[in-house]
Amino acid sequence: MTEDVLPKYVFRGTTIGFEGNTASMNMPYTCTSSHPIKALWFALDCMSNNPYTAIVYLGILDRISGQLIKGNVLDSIEEEIAFGMKPHEFYNLCEGYVHVADLQSIVKTHGFDTYMSVRKDNLSLLCEETRQITQDEIS
Amino acid sequence: MPLDDTMTLTIQGRAEAAILEKLSKEYELNESQRWLFVDYSPQKISLESQFDVLLEGDSKSLVPGIFVVKVLECLDQFGNNLSDIPEGFKTICKLEFFPEVPHKIDTLPSLHTWKHNPNKITLTNHKTINLAISSSYVDDLSRIAYFLILDYRNSANSDIITKSEFYTYLETKFQVNSKHAADILTVFIQLGKIKPINNNHIELLAAV
Numbered sequence: 631m632t633e634d635v636l637p638k639y640v641f642r643g644t645t646i647g648f649e650g651n652t653a654s655m656n657m658p659y660t661c662t663s664s665h666p667i668k669a670l671w672f673a674l675d676c677m678s679n680n681p682y683t684a685i686v687y688l689g690i691l692d693r694i695s696g697q698l699i700k701g702n703v704l705d706s707i708e709e710e711i712a713f714g715m716k717p718h719e720f721y722n723l724c725e726g727y728v729h730v731a732d733l734q735s736i737v738k739t740h741g742f743d744t745y746m747s748v749r750k751d752n753l754s755l756l757c758e759e760t761r762q763i764t765q766d767e768i769s
Numbered sequence: 770m771p772l773d774d775t776m777t778l779t780i781q782g783r784a785e786a787a788i789l790e791k792l793s794k795e796y797e798l799n800e801s802q803r804w805l806f807v808d809y810s811p812q813k814i815s816l817e818s819q820f821d822v823l824l825e826g827d828s829k830s831l832v833p834g835i836f837v838v839k840v841l842e843c844l845d846q847f848g849n850n851l852s853d854i855p856e857g858f859k860t861i862c863k864l865e866f867f868p869e870v871p872h873k874i875d876t877l878p879s880l881h882t883w884k885h886n887p888n889k890i891t892l893t894n895h896k897t898i899n900l901a902i903s904s905s906y907v908d909d910l911s912r913i914a915y916f917l918i919l920d921y922r923n924s925a926n927s928d929i930i931t932k933s934e935f936y937t938y939l940e941t942k943f944q945v946n947s948k949h950a951a952d953i954l955t956v957f958i959q960l961g962k963i964k965p966i967n968n969n970h971i972e973l974l975a976a977v
Contacts, residue, residue, distance in 0.1 A: 651855040651857070652852070652853075653855050653858070654855075657849060677958055704792075704881065707883065731961065731964065745959070746959060747907075747911070749811075750809040751779065754808055754884070754885040755885040758884070
């Protein structure tokens with residue numbers, strides 16, 4: 631995925647309805663990734679405290695209309711796309727969410743083994759080592 | 770990571786003036802201060818928080834010396850000033866070192882963005898440090914424990930057991946405490962080997 635082309639889909643790995651932290655709510659902004667596997671790593675990290683509600687939200691960029699898209703001015707291994715809205719506003723514009731275990735099963739059929747032990751201290755490495763994915767693969 | 774229930778901050782590398790310029794921020798530093806790329810924070814950390822232990826690399830070997838490190842400022846990836854280091858955020862932080870900036874900090878790579886660094890520096894505190902168990906140990910234990918748990922399942926004649934039974938079994942077999950038993954359960958769930966049924970029950974699954 632090149633930096634110049636906006637993706638069709640965005641993904642946010644989190645827990646169901648998570649409001650975000652103070653910074654996300656005050657600015658406000660909601661961070662997502664254009665890469666579903668990278669979003670899945672974040673959701674897996676959420677499992678340690680939230681084993682039943684860790685999920686990945688799916689949004690279609692065109693349908694999140696009228697919202698400022700903020701760019702990370704630094705290179706982003708997460709393939710980050712951030713929206714100038716509170717997380718719960720973003721969730722309302724999403725198509726829905728997929729539970730971690732279901733998404734792990736789905737992406738395995740596409741060659742991504744995501745049955746990994748994920749923590750804050752290996753998130754960066756996992757994101758860096760995750761191969762690129764095409765829009766066709768996501769579709 | 771080996772530091773359970775402990776305030777930690779992981780430094781991946783140095784942020785030079787050009788990075789702060791990109792974020793439209795002043796680079797201003799005195800000789801005891803540095804701007805540094807900080808990895809995802811496992812907990813919220815207030816400004817002015819202090820650390821007195823430096824650990825190097827993935828192995829987290831102790832960096833000898835007496836240090837005090839204070840968090841002065843915190844920026845997010847858009848250059849916003851944050852009032853603390855939020856849990857789960859990557860940040861660029863201005864840190865102050867006493868009595869001087871350790872050599873290990875100044876020999877960290879100069880980065881353009883956050884990047885995994887096997888020679889990262891982890892900051893923590895003597896008072897709360899707990900080196901009793903490491904994340905790699907939890908991962909290794911999880912691999913061994915899985916087969917024993919399968920045996921346990923066969924003897925119990927059920928794929929569904931209570932969390933309490935699971936914790937007690939691990940605590941008995943491996944002398945781990947309940948926090949570490951819970952960590953192992955999390956790893957099993959991430960690996961797809963256990964499915965949470967409800968708050969009290971889990972289902973043992975065949976290997977994925």
